[in-house]
Amino acid sequence: MFWKIIYNLILLPFLFLIVLIGIIFSSKIRAGFLGRLKSKKILNTFIKNSKNDVKDVFWFHAASLGEYEQIKPVLSGLKEVEPNSYFILSVFSPSGYDYVKDDQIDCKIYLPFDFYWTIRACLLIVKPKKIIFAGYDVWPNLIWAAKKLNIHSVLFAARFSKKSSKGFVLVRKFYRDIYNSFSAIYTISNSDNEQLFKIIGKQNQPIIRILGNPRYDQVKTKSDKFTKERTQSVIQRPKRLIFGSMHVEDEKRLLESALGLLKDVKDLSFIWAPHDPSKKNIERIEDFFRSSEIHTNRLEDNDVNQVDGKVIIVDSIGKLSQLYWDAQIAYIGGGFSSGIHNVMEPAIARLPVFFGPEYSKFHEAEELILKGGGFSVESGAELFIQVKSLFENSSIFMNASYSATKVVHDNLGSSTRIIRSLIHD
Known part of the structure; x- marks a missing residue:
């Protein structure tokens, strides 16, 4: 009874007050x-x-x-x-x-x-x-x-x-x-x-x-719906790093290092998917890469392999699960803020999966790290070193790819x- 009183007379009214203030400033609230x-x-x-x-x-x-x-x-x-x-x-x-x-x-x-x-x-x-x-x-x-x-x-x-x-x-x-x-x-x-x-x-x-x-x-x-067409080995796919469900906090930590990867890894390209694909967020990413003379393009409703651009920006939701099958490595956002997003979708697509340090609530992320298919990074510099290493060493890359997929199948x-x-x- 004590905790019911505390919740209903103190905690819940306080939460409700925060919501009332929030509706003034946030369309989602x-x-x-x-x-x-x-x-x-x-x-x-x-x-x-x-x-x-x-x-x-x-x-x-x-x-x-x-x-x-x-x-x-x-x-x-x-x-x-x-x-x-x-x-x-x-x-x-x-x-x-x-x-x-x-x-x-x-x-x-x-x-x-x-x-x-x-x-x-x-x-x-x-x-x-x-x-x-x-x-x-x-x-x-x-x-x-x-x-x-x-x-x-x-x-x-x-x-x-x-x-x-x-x-x-x-x-x-x-x-x-x-x-x-x-x-x-x-x-x-x-x-x-x-x-x-x-x-x-x-x-x-x-x-x-x-x-x-x-x-x-x-x-x-979900993956079974389109994997019948995906017989191509992950090593034969385009040399592409996909950034999925990216938060602003991820961008702040990683953008400069991501730019370094584009310049250092031959033939590398990106798919960049903001967690919130609003006009403001998309334009911010475009401006960053274009300021470094990197060609960007929006995916819209096109086949990703038919879109010209060093950085292809995903401008709508609901496409990531399929896009992972057109990349070789994934970074999943949220790990520098509220917690990582879905790491299983890139794993089933045979991608080694990177993410930030906030993953303790997610058993699947711990499993990926334990089995060698997932990697947590604390900084952009760490992401740069580890991703570059995977792209340059095919045997380590394939082991990580296999381990990531195995985690899904084992569970x-x-x-x-x-x-x-x-x-x-």
């Missing part, structure tokens, strides 16, 4: 705020239109588009087992809401504001059989209300880093109350399991299983295990 105002009404309309159908409802939640990639193979498999059920998806971020498009979802909403009365009202409208969270985006009142209403709640692909703030005493006690309110938690690895037990203690534990990360399955499924099958547990737990 504003879009999320306005979307959340409509969530209850959307749910009410959906249930009213479905009131003649006696169907179970499964409510999935993802923070954003990346977490939905974890949900997708699980939702798809569960739909095969439960074809007569409804599937609701809530997302937190505008990018998730705008870009998640899936015919298997019967109703899509922004996650309602986490006020207890709002959440409880939404749960009473929907009466879901299960609420299923992916990854890390857990909201206390949603979990507490589900437990109070005897609604089964599950967290899968749960990741608990040793460096997480959840290890601090007060933070740990707060999260102990939250995680012990779940019906079941499915972690990714043994290490995650050990960290989870440190948080939740030995009493009142939910069902806990180690079931892996279904994002590996989703990455493999397949999580979706099936999670679906089986969702049905039986």
Whole structure:
């Protein structure tokens, strides 16, 4: 009860105040705020239109588009087992809401504001059989209300880093109350399991299983759609380094060294994909390279191999997973700020994968480093040295390429295990 009071009377009002200030300055925060105002009404309309159908409802939640990639193979498999059920998806971020498009979802909403009365009202409208969270985006009142209403709640692909703030005493006690309110938690690895037990203690534990990360399955499924045409060995592809999901912080650390690679490595070219491909971000990259007399061009809707330019800039989202198959090495952004993006997609495309130091929340990045297919760099100079070395030594390059792909293949099958547990737990 103590932590419920602290959260609802202090933490949540403070967060809400930050959001109210944020909507003045950020179009994304504003879009999320306005979307959340409509969530209850959307749910009410959906249930009213479905009131003649006696169907179970499964409510999935993802923070954003990346977490939905974890949900997708699980939702798809569960739909095969439960074809007569409804599937609701809530997302937190505008990018998730705008870009998640899936015919298997019967109703899509922004996650309602986490006020207890709002959440409880939404749960009473929907009466879901299960609420299923992916990854890390857990909201206390949603979990507490589900437990109070005897609604089964599950967290899968749960990741608990040793460096997480959840290890601090007060933070740990707060999260102990939250995680012990779940019906079941499915972690990714043994290490995650050990960290989870440190948080939740030995009493009142939910069902806990180690079931892996279904994002590996989703990455493999996506790659299968176009790999039949990709029989060419990675060593025979164009000598191309792809910078995927680049943040401004990545640019600040790496741009000068990237320019050095273009000048030092013969026949090298880049694909450059900003995380936010806004006009402002694209023009900033163009101006930087053009100031050094490097020819740039925008990809638009063209085949990357038909676009002329030393640096090809990706000006829309949704293309990276296929573009990795037209490169030899990848750098994935986010590692100098909020955390790295999807490193599995370049790995399945047989690319050695580089990223910044903020990767501790991502088991797949640790696996890549451990197996020799991934490399964390602290600076642009370090990236320059290591990338140049791979391009100049084909045997080391091929070993890294093989190791990266093997990490994905060694971790397949999580979706099936999670679906089986969702049905039986």
